[in-house]
Amino acid sequence: MDKFLQLTLTGLTNGAIFALVALGFVLIYKASDVINFAQGDFLLVGAYLTFGLISQVGLPWSVGMLIAIVVAVLLGIVVERLVLRPLIGEPIISVIMVTIGLSSLLRSVVIWIWGTMGAQFPSFLPSQPINVFGAVVPADRFIAIGLAAVLLVVFTLFFRYSREGIAMRATADDQQAALSMGISVQKIFAIAWSIAAVTAVLAGIIVANITELSFFAVSSIGLHVFPVVILGGLDSIPGAIIGGLIIGLLESYVGGYTPSALALRTVFPFIVLIIILMIKPYGLFGEERIERV
């Protein structure tokens, strides 16, 4: 029983981190219909940049984290200016290909500056163990869950009630019609990419805090974004959260109850992904294509 509880809690926290990354992905998809292959790489940027600012430059952690968030916002704006704006009106697939290029670019920059070697991350989040019904979980893992929950509520309200949020969904639905409303598509894209980058950077910082700073560990979390969003539905915010938690739990249980030599843990999310695609092609909560009959 203890093992089960332990695995559940580990799964939920990992899932919350996946959900954070997926949230940004969904946001970009909702605003622009673009599948952002670079989403996982924002994680790397966040983790390494924060590490660099705190451990190498010697800034206090609060300042380092703040700068990392500001850089994420700027990154979103720069991507819109240099990458997306020239491609307005071009087929979506061109933009998607560009995000693959962006992904390589971000990775290369991180490797160029910091290399791929692991490093000790200056863990500033409190990590004292908390005892939950016999299972022991470090406090920083709860921060991940809490942050995911808060962002879920904030984003849901934002998209349902705020004018900017509605404008974002309108832009995703029909860019030209959105333009005719006087909605600035450029501004909407910049906002979406900035928020997406910020959530990913936050997730990257939390990951590095919980485990350690390792290029491969962080980028493998980025890879999970695809099974998560396809499971939850590409354009669903609750889907990103629930998809994240499901994948996190599955991975944790499979890893805990099967011999680790089989390495089922890493394959399993993708097996689930294929099954989901066969049964529900739009994911659990995805928007179906509307066809009037």
Added chain:
Amino acid sequence: MLALNNVEVIYNDVILVLKGMSLEVPQGKIVALLGSNGAGKSTTLKAISGLLKPEDGEVTDGEILFEGEKIHELEAANVVRRGIFQVMEGRRVFEHLDVEQNLIAGSYTRSDRQNVRQDIDVVYEYFPRLKERRRQTAGYLSGGEQQMLAIGRALMARPKLMMLDEPSLGLAPLLVREIFSIIRRINQEQGTTILLVEQNARIALDVADYAYIMENGRIVLTGEPAQLRDNADVREFYLGLNEVGTRKSYRDVKHYKRRKRWLS
């Protein structure tokens, strides 16, 4: 209020679509712009509203003046802020948003946010059916309801000039009547100037104060609806009327020549 002087529009740097288009829309009136497919009616509207750029179109000559100021180099968003709102052809409602969210999207450029709520009620007054469906996903509305929503969404921006691109497209005749009578009411009650692009010449001439007929990128005929209705060419090509009981005459054989004269 709005004036186009010798406007030329080129798509993809090569295709000349508007070839010296001139047109005037006086304040408070309904002006109809008629013409067959491919005449350049929609391009004219897009040139005014700044929506040519995403389609690789460009105003290369002439000028578009709104309230005395040049607007053809403005971004679409700024044109909306000046008070021109285009209701695009084919309704183009935001399918995944509900009715009310569509209306809020229409009010995007408004700076007086506190009045938005009140204006939603004004829209519901014109289109009571939208009120019944306020929480429904717009993509599942009927064609007529979507057209109502598209016009309602335009009202939310409180435009000075509303440009309607074929509001009758794909609607049943009764519904077309209903929508046009509401367009008339909006013109009278809100004082909104209206530029109307239509294929359905009959109903457009019924509602308009003045009409332009365009062919092949320029205006070929202008006049008040009554004059145009009596014009032999308009009767034949746009209203589908023929001199009843007349025998097939030399005139009929020369159709194409008359048409050709317009085109040249």
